[in-house]
Amino acid sequence: MPNEPSNLVNSRPPGLVDVLDRILDKGLVIAGDIKISLANIELLTLQIRLLICSIEKAEEIGINWWRFDPNLTPGAAQGGPKQSVEGVGPEGAPVEAVADKEQENKANGG
Amino acid sequence: MSQELPQKRGGAAAAAGEGGQERHAFYVYGIGARADLEPLFAETLPEGIEGSVPLEIVVEGELAAIASTVPLKDYDEEALEAHLADPEWTAARAARHQKVVAHFAERAGIVPLRFGTIYRERSRIAQMLSEKREELSALTARVQGREEWSLNLFCERAKLMKRLDSTNLRLREASERAASAPPGQAYLLRKKTEALRSAEARAEIQRVTAAVAEALAARSDGAKRLNLLRQETAEPGELAARLSFLVARDRLAEFRAVAEQLAREHTESGFTLELVGPWPAFNFTDAATAAASTDPIS
Incomplete structure (x- = not known):
């Protein structure tokens, strides 16, 4: 690590994983007239990540908006798509439960 | 009272109408205060989830929803389920959903909805706004001036x-x-x-x-x-x-x-x-x- 004053990184254009996690899985849930089930968000997210491994593909689908939308990415031009798409590898990992609730199961039957 | 509807489509008619006009449903992106959202519709807006179809505002009392029409042939339950299994189809729409919500959120307090909130009638959106008025008003107030x-x-x-x-x-x-x-x-x-x-x-x-x-x-x-x-x-x-x-x-x-x-x-x-x-x-x-x-x- 270079000896910078601090390790605060600013990511204005959010990465793809963050974006998908929010749009597909967060936000207010209101039951509309048409029932949809995004049964397996993790799987879907993984599939999408695999799909847009290449910048070209991402552009084709239009999911590279962070590069062009000046509202989302002021000065988007210099940053380039590197940080967002390049590293999306096939190793998409499952969501891990956060709270490591280390449940200390007291010995049963005691 | 909800706004006057330009073309009132009956539910049954919309679902059963054949030939001629394409039938539509209404996709909803987010909800905010009417006073905040209405002026934004006079400005340039991002494209809707179906690209060429423009965004519209549905108002009810003090609240407003951002919506756009979507073809029922792609968004009715069965068709939609098939589409959602296609990551390419879904990714493109998720991207546009995000774009719309982000656009408004930068300019007003917006309660973003989960991907895929769809109504059969415009009037049903107004009805939902009215029925959930209390909750939605509280949420709108909560996101006001915040990100x-x-x-x-x-x-x-x-x-x-x-x-x-x-x-x-x-x-x-x-x-x-x-x-x-x-x-x-x-x-x-x-x-x-x-x-x-x-x-x-x-x-x-x-x-x-x-x-x-x-x-x-x-x-x-x-x-x-x-x-x-x-x-x-x-x-x-x-x-x-x-x-x-x-x-x-x-x-x-x-x-x-x-x-x-x-x-x-x-x-x-x-x-x-x-x-x-x-x-x-x-x-x-x-x-x-x-x-x-x-x-x-x-």
Whole structure:
């Protein structure tokens, strides 16, 4: 690590994983007239990540908006798509439960 | 009373109408205060989920929803289910949904809806706004003048270990004992020291996460701990925690300064803080958080 004053990184254009996690899985849930089930968000997210491994593909689908939308990415031009798409590898990992609730199961039957 | 409907389509007629006109449903992106949203429709808007179809506003009382028509042939239950299994189809629409919500969220308080909220009639949206008026008004008020910022906490393990080796007394003692022990015993002691190192590292990560969460929660109006997702490569270490905060725009500088301060404090232990945003308030839209001022991160 270079000896910078601090390790605060600013990511204005959010990465793809963050974006998908929010749009597909967060936000207010209101039951509309048409029932949809995004049964397996993790799987879907993984599939999408695999799909847009290449910048070209991402552009084709239009999911590279962070590069062009000046509202989302002021000065988007210099940053380039590197940080967002390049590293999306096939190793998409499952969501891990956060709270490591280390449940200390007291010995049963005691 | 809802706004007058230009072309009232009966539910049955819309569903059964054949030939001629294409039948439509109404896709909803987000909800906000009518007074805030209406002026935005006089300006340039992003494209809707179906690209060429423009966004429209549906108003009811003080509330308004951002919507656009979608072809029923693609958005009726069966068709939609088939489409959603196609990652390419879904990705493109998710991207446009995000674009729309982000556009409005940067300009007004917006309650973003989960992907795929669809009504058969425009009038049904107004009805929903009316039925959920209380909840929606509370949520709209909550996001007013605020935006969501996420914080990713990364930990470079090697650096943390090095730091612990030099600062952690128990660890130093243990390794000194191992170093001075006779060969046979030293092996076991080294193993024990390793186990202790891992435990201390875990504890340190938890301690730093809690400290960061607490300090930033105090500068925001809502805090949440998010699930860990495997991120992209080229990250500064492993992802130790993902937090999200609802930050008032006029306190953003303060919030950021505290993040900066925290980053400085924990740099030597191998921690990197990444601020991601601003987001529409995706993680602060459930009724429970609307009621509680700040839900504690546990």
